[in-house]
Amino acid sequence: MNLTEHYNQLYKKSSEAILAGNCIPDSQINNESDSRFGITLLIRPNDTVKTKIKLFLEALKEVEPTQYYYPDSDIHITVMSIISCSEEFRLNQISxxxxxEVICKSLVDLDGITIKFKGVxxxxxxxxxxxxxTDESLNNLRNKLRENFKNSTLQQTIDSRYTISAAHSTVMRFQEELQHSKxxxxxxEKFRNFDFGEFTVENLELVYNDWYQRKSNTIHLADFMI
Incomplete structure (x- = not known):
């Protein structure tokens, strides 16, 4: 996949929808009875990158202060959604x-992963x-995870919703209709090509998480140094 083209097409289509008043607020964000949970392998950007992300979020808050903004602790890149969030899944169903063990097997001979955050x-x-x-290491890891989990007998839903191939980080969600879409x-647009920085991934995290990766609802299962 050409990520630049993918992000550009997504932005063009979505920004047009937002300007036309067709944003889609997430009605579940403030639902305290939301019980969708899953298992995710993820990457967290370093503090230098997160400091620059804050600049973007502060600019957005000046315009739309009542939307949902991810705190530092929740910002992440999904490497693989191993069990997609659902109301039916709970941690006590698995070991x-x-x-x-399967993730460790997938990390053998993995080259280092470096991610550049540029633009929104x-x-x-x-x-x-x-x-x-910056190279194929992340895609190689994802393919190893797909192969090793599908060759196991473990419960998993890899690629059931969509085949993950991007490396974006969601930082703001619409929780109500926009008041100032333009x-x-x-x-x-001011951050459309902003350089948020580059970082080398030092570890991966396996977590039991809710739909929004809220720290308060997350159970940390393992760290994998790479």
Whole structure:
């Protein structure tokens, strides 16, 4: 996949929808009874990158202060959604150590992963930082995970919703109708090609998480140094 083209097409289509008043607010964000949980392998950007992301979020908050903004602790890149969030899944249904074993097997001979965060894109329901792996290491890891989990007997839903191939980080979600959609897109445009920085991934995290990766609802299962 050409990530630049993918992000550009997504931004064009979504920004047009937002300007036309067709954003799609997420009605579940403030639902305290939301019980969708899953298992995710993820990457967290370093503090230098997150400091620059804050600049973007502050600019957005000036225009749309009542939307949902991800705190530092929740910002991430999904490497693989191993079990997609659902109301039916709970941690006591699996043995985490079995999953850790498969992930460790997938990390053998893995080259280092470096991600460049440059520019922003959108969906009709969210704004995202564009992530660009500097080589094929992330894709290679994802393919190993797919192969090893599908060859196991473990419960998993890899690629059941969509085949993950990007490296973006969602940082803002619409939780209500936009009050100033034109001004919001103007603010986004200023960061459309902004350089948020590059970082080398030092570890991966396996977590049991809710739909929004809220720290308060996350159970940390394992770290994998790479």
């Amino acid at each position: 985490p150590n079995d999953y850790i 894109t959108a969906s009709p329901s969210a704004l995202m930082i564009q992530g660009f792996p 001004q919001l897109i103007e603010a986004v």
